[in-house]
Amino acid sequence: MKKLITVIAAITTAASIYAQHTHKAYNLSTSEKVVAITILAEARGEGEAGMYAVAAVIAQRSFERKQTATEVCLKKWQFSCWNGKSVKDLEHLLKVPQGKYAISLAKNVKQLSRQFVGYANHYHATWMKKKPYWAKGQKPVKVIGQHAFYKL
Numbered sequence: 024m025k026k027l028i029t030v031i032a033a034i035t036t037a038a039s040i041y042a043q044h045t046h047k048a049y050n051l052s053t054s055e056k057v058v059a060i061t062i063l064a065e066a067r068g069e070g071e072a073g074m075y076a077v078a079a080v081i082a083q084r085s086f087e088r089k090q091t092a093t094e095v096c097l098k099k100w101q102f103s104c105w106n107g108k109s110v111k112d113l114e115h116l117l118k119v120p121q122g123k124y125a126i127s128l129a130k131n132v133k134q135l136s137r138q139f140v141g142y143a144n145h146y147h148a149t150w151m152k153k154k155p156y157w158a159k160g161q162k163p164v165k166v167i168g169q170h171a172f173y174k175l
Contacts, residue, residue, distance in 0.1 A: 051126065054093040056110055056117065058129035061096040063116040064104030069168040071124055076167045078128040079140045085132070087144060092132045141165050143172035 051059070058081060066073040084095045096102055104113060116122065128135065140146075141164030147155050149169050163171035 059125040062125040067121045073168040145173040
């Protein structure tokens with residue numbers, strides 16, 4: 024009987040995890056879409072570590088500013104992908120291969136390890152010829168892929 028209960032619990036857990044990693048855009052809340060789209064727009068070419076790092080920065084800003092992750096993402100001039108764009112404009116990003124992982128991060132953003140990026144609350148692409156004004160004189164706490172992360 025114990026084995027049967029253990030097997031049923033394992034199957035239920037696996038099914039739950041699988042369900043979280045599949046998606047249909049209409050099954051997501053607007054908040055989950057916003058966070059997932061932000062992660063994809065900022066880091067879909069950076070692999071899972073890069074995407075996780077961007078999500079961790081969103082989580083850190085949310086924690087520090089006492090705002091929702093969606094408020095952080097949509098704050099004017101914070102993430103360039105939202106400058107003059109709407110969810111409808113960017114929703115196609117959810118269908119790229121990295122979309123499933125970004126959705127998983129978005130659904131669990133409050134539980135992510137902010138320590139992964141050294142509690143960084145800012146980042147920029149390392150390939151930028153001119154660093155953002157806020158990065159001048161600052162030392163990154165971490166570099167992951169083509170992003171430098173800062174705790175300001």
